Amino acid sequence: MAVILPDFGGTAAHTRCFLHTVNLVAKSLLRQFDEPKSRDDDHEKSDDDEPNVDGHSENERMDSDVLPGDDVDGFVDETEFLTHDARKSLQQNIRPVKLVLVKLRKLAFKVIHSTTKLLPAWHNILQEQGRPVTNIPRDVATRWNSTFDMLAYVLKHRRAVDAMTQQRDLGLRDLELSDHEWLIVDQLRNVLKVRGVGV
Numbered sequence: 001m002a003v004i005l006p007d008f009g010g011t012a013a014h015t016r017c018f019l020h021t022v023n024l025v026a027k028s029l030l031r032q033f034d035e036p037k038s039r040d041d042d043h044e045k046s047d048d049d050e051p052n053v054d055g056h057s058e059n060e061r062m063d064s065d066v067l068p069g070d071d072v073d074g075f076v077d078e079t080e081f082l083t084h085d086a087r088k089s090l091q092q093n094i095r096p097v098k099l100v101l102v103k104l105r106k107l108a109f110k111v112i113h114s115t116t117k118l119l120p121a122w123h124n125i126l127q128e129q130g131r132p133v134t135n136i137p138r139d140v141a142t143r144w145n146s147t148f149d150m151l152a153y154v155l156k157h158r159r160a161v162d163a164m165t166q167q168r169d170l171g172l173r174d175l176e177l178s179d180h181e182w183l184i185v186d187q188l189r190n191v192l193k194v195r196g197v198g199v
Contacts, residue, residue, distance in 0.1 A: 096180075096181070096184060097184055097188060099181070100177065100181045100184045100185055100188075101139075101147075103174075103175045103177060103181070104136075104139075104150060104151070104154055104175075104177075104185070105139050105150075106175060107136065107161070107164075107165070107172065107175045108135075108136040108137070108138055108139070108150060109138070110172070110175075111135070111136060111164075112135055112136070112138070117170070118164075118170060118172075119135075121164065121167070121170055122135070122136075122160070122164055125160045125163050125164055126157070126160055129159060129160055129163075131157065131160065134153075136150065136153055136154065136157075137149040137150045137153050138150070145192070147188075147192060148189060148192040148193065151185050151188055151189035151192070152189055154185060155182075155185055155186060155189060158182065161177070162176070162177075165177070
């Protein structure tokens, strides 16, 4: 470009495309709600490794679903620049959002991996409510819009999610969402609803 346009600023004039910028911003926003990975174990996490927020374990966002070409550069962990007290205050403030995401990620994981009990129960509930038989979308670490898709799906299927988590025999009562937690789901979905075109 500098050969064709002598006044071209070179790398100083380089900008990322708008969609890539939106993607990085959304990933940075969502990253604060992820559970930190243990620094003392560098082994690859399996689908059975489940971090924990107050006894609610979660299969982490699907890091194993990183696709070739996924761009994870550009991340700056802003919390590293906070004081200890400011970081602690931030963690306390975002804790309710973390807990909601932990519950939904774990629900999606448990249902899809319990092909003999939970998955048929989920499909039965959807059929009883006159809805098409579909599965809760999984949350993929490098696809910020997968979090939006999961939140939008559970909001649309709130009655089914409530029915599923309220059945004692299914063992999902600890994943039941309160009215306040449903409000958090709605608010976070609205924050992520910036995608006007496919990312």
